[in-house]
């Protein structure tokens with residue numbers, strides 16, 4: 001597996017963008033990656049890998065915002081970065097379930113729907129996938145917030161659907177599981193991210 005450095009992942013996310021730190025999805029990705037690194041380190045995992053996955057999970061927003069998951073997947077696959085491409089598809093769906101997502105469910109007529117659905121349903125989620133899923137649900141473009149605040153925020157902007165309650169419960173359970181392994185709340189890390 002080709003591993004990226006944090007600098008390389010940052011470059012893939014920001015190269016060619018004017019004032020990247022003023023772009024909301026960029027700062028969101030940086031917060032997700034930085035928090036993911038702290039959680040991974042606390043669990044004895046590879047912090048740099050977690051950080052780079054976080055930096056790249058929404059990279060597709062720079063290519064095709066409306067289809068960002070699939071666009072990011074294709075972009076990274078074309079670069080031979082299959083292990084990073086996967087996070088673009090898996091980060092929004094908990095428990096291998098495309099219906100277990102926050103906000104709008106994936107429209108069946110969206111670009112790459114079949115690929116996304118079959119990938120998500122058959123992918124073996126690792127701790128890294130789950131860390132990025134959790135950090136994505138904790139980090140806004142301004143920093144990290146309590147889980148329920150972020151869920152409320154996404155739902156108020158994007159709406160609720162049949163799977164919203166299932167998603168909330170899964171997100172809470174996943175966060176609790178990490179906190180039990182860490183031995184402390186993930187929010188203890190919030191002061192350490194930019």
Ligand SMILES: [Fe+2]
Pocket residue numbers: 028032057058136
């Ligand atoms: Fe995200």
